[in-house]
Amino acid sequence: MRRHGTLIAGWAFALVLIAAFSSLGAWQLRRGAEKQAVLDASARVLAQRSAVPLAAAQDARLSSAYTWAAGPGRFAPAPPVLLDNQQRNGRVGIRVFRVFLPDSGGELLVDLGWLALPGDRTVPAAALAGAPVGQVQVRGLLAPPPSPGLALGEPMSKRAVGSGEAWLATRIDRAAVDGQLGDPQRPLAPRVLRLDPAVPGGFERDLVLLANTLPPEKHRGYAVQWFGLAIAAFVTALILTFRRKRR
Template identity: 30%
Template sequence: MFRFDWKMTLFVLLLLPVLIRLGYWQLEREAEKRDLQQLYEERQSSAPLPISGVDWSDKDIGWSRIQAEGYYETEYNFLLDNRIQSGQVGYEVLTPFRTDYGVLLINRGWIAAGPRREILPSIETPEDKAVIEATIYIPDGELMMFGEETLSGEQWPKRIQQVHLARMSEALGEKLIPARLRLSAGSAGELSIDWQTVNMQPEVHRGYAIQWFLMAAALVVLFVFFSFRRKEKPNE
């Protein structure tokens, strides 16, 4: 016999839609990641765009390949902290690359951290003029940082926790082209490169969606079980 418990009913009515919505949200994220990977593969298979023909104000140039001629500003490097490759902690090295069309900020790849925190790694940077290829990178969600990071002082390289182009431009004393670029393999200045298009594979989102839907189903089953459970007699 069904026993109505308004507290339990209210709890289920409030929680069930949340669980279902979280499941569908994970499925939406899975679809977004698959679309992003497809776009990346399409644009990586196309010929690189010359920097002279790139419209940096275009919102739809993400993951395009570009080609630029210029030289690295060898005395200026930013070290993006807490980057892990093959289980080892290190940095990603971002170096300004000067061209006739502006200064690009190039992520050259990973480098291992020093033996102690206060010892920064030695960075080899080509000094000669070079032609490089890079991909316009669109971040797929990054950790939120609390408080503003200061890049003051004369010391280089500078350790950073996140890429903030405005503050990095200020530290350099000149404006950077408003885009983040990842160096392509084989280009001058390449370090250890193992680029990932997304920080979480689409299949992982599907797994999370299944978990949320299973929790919703379990909630319904428990609600039905306790609503129809036989009422115990006092002597029981």
Template identity: 30%
Template sequence: MKAPTVRGGTIFLVLVTLLVFTILVKLGLWQLDRAAEKQALQQALTVKQAAAPLDYQGLLALAESESLTGYRLEVQATPVDAPIILLDNQVYEGHVGYLAYQVMRVETESEADDPLLLVELGFIDSGLDRQKLPQLTKLSREVTLSGRVYQRASNPLSQHLLAETGSPMRIQNLNLPELSQTLGLPLAPAILQPEAIPGSALPHPWQPIPMSALKHQGYALQWFSMATAFLILMAYLLIFKRKNKESSKDK
């Protein structure tokens, strides 16, 4: 009467082994696919950064058809009446702080009302007291700015602006449509990170790809290693169970 139970237990163990092994392998393959995507993105960034700088009209035209991250831009910009924006929960070289932004009007030959440009002023440490926001000196005159542009990926867990009133204005996510609505100002769909800002020494972290292809490949190796280890362990258990079954029969 015990044989069917033992056989049924073996079949169940085999099915569980195949299911878990398949899931682990698929997770590893998914990470390899992500690594390939990141490699393609990095190649596209390299091509964009090697090209000549765009003018503002050219950048806005490209926004309708492709990602703007990585393109170089050179503009004449003038400050507008808007608060400094502080993007919360940023980390740079082990320090927690903010990325600061200022809204600027780009001088163009177009007669149309172009959207305003959000310019990254740089990273600033938040300090120990989060109730006290850092104060930055705004750009107060027309300047020539040259640098690269980026579009931040939305956070799937929380993508709303969550703006706090005041000047500077602290936000939790750089949601440009919501920021535009909050400020009551039209904003371009990308941010300019200047190579240098007159009178400012704030650093400008550049991480257009949140996770590198190499990291995805490392995660893939971990999933494949787990799948191999799990398969070896379950094979050992099946062999051990079979030997115990044969020993029971001999007795």
């Protein structure tokens, strides 16, 4: 009877492990599929580059979509928003965002590109520049803001940079940006404009998505590992069961 109870307990533990490993594997597969869908959707848009007006950024129904857009306007005199902990080619830096005021439609955050941080993490004064003054024509990829990850603490804090100020952000929080930099009469768009690298001004930039997160193939690789652990747990339980019976 005692052996029978031990056997049941052992299989119960094995089944819990198998279920947990299988669940993690399935989650990794879903994340990989979601990211692959993002890459496929953006690739189609970048292949065509058929521009729509910037006002399309305001459509909340398209907040997760990718659209090529262009239009005139001017950059607001508000301080830039500096998204921290952004990697590029193995280096750590910030991505610089500025509020843009299209001639038609609400306000829009424009991603001006990436700027390296020195070892002491002092924000360079160049972060205050990069946005042209006066009436300009912009174009680029309308995309959802960068993934916030774990949303812990305040999303933005003001920093002195050179002879001016900037907002250092741990994530792009639309409500926080709107509250600090927005115009109540012109609501901030749910999407940001990833500025075309061919447009003058700004900093190092490209239109590569998922630069600071795992690519789909990594998720698929992790899924294989989790499913492998589930199979290993099942095989181990079988081996221990047969050994116990032989004894």
